Amino acid sequence: MKDEFVTLAQELHDGIAQDLVGLGFSIDNAISNSADPSTRTELRAVRFSITEIIEKVRIEIHRLRELGPSQVRFTPAYSYELNRVFNEILRNVEQHSKATALSITVADNGIGGAIEKKGSFGLTGIQERVKALHGETLIESDQNGTRIAINIPLDKNDSSIDS
Incomplete structure (x- = not known):
């Protein structure tokens, strides 16, 4: 049963998750090529939604992998905290460092x-x-x-x- 969870997690990663990443790249390209500000704003909103969906899929992938064979994996909570740390570092660079x-x-x-x-x-x-x-x-x-x-x-x- 544990191997099935790992297989499912890998299929999600290599399938749906990568498809969403590819879609995100396509939207990034469309944003870059669009001259219309309102279209760019709408595309950014769609891009943000895709990013949120990707994160949810990644959390589920992590959960499935945790159910699989014992390997070192970040828990969703650990991944979340690491993301917050990196986001805060980047925010400080942007706002304060010049x-x-x-x-x-x-x-x-x-x-x-x-x-x-x-x-x-x-x-x-x-x-x-x-x-x-x-x-x-x-x-x-x-x-x-x-x-x-x-x-x-x-x-x-x-x-x-x-x-």
Whole structure:
């Protein structure tokens, strides 16, 4: 039974969740290409809704995985708190730092293996989003863990990035 939960979680991740991420990218593109302010506003609202749905699906994926074989997984509450921490850090950078660039590095001491997998868009999604922000991504992974570093310019007047 536990293997079935893990399989279902993987199918949700590789299926519905990735489809929603792809739809989000399409809407981001439509926002960038739209000259009409009201259309852009409506598309942003749809994009926000999709982001909320993606988060709900991810929470369910985490729950299903928790029911599966014992592995280190973040609980939904843990993931939620980490998201709040990162959001607050970014809010402080935006509101108080007067910075012109942002660097974020996340490193773990796991087994490595951060590679692109067929049907999975996690790393690709990260790279595409960073590229859309005119930034750079560095991914290093070996048997001692994975390190993902991103560098993004913070030009708030850049009209090619839709906020």
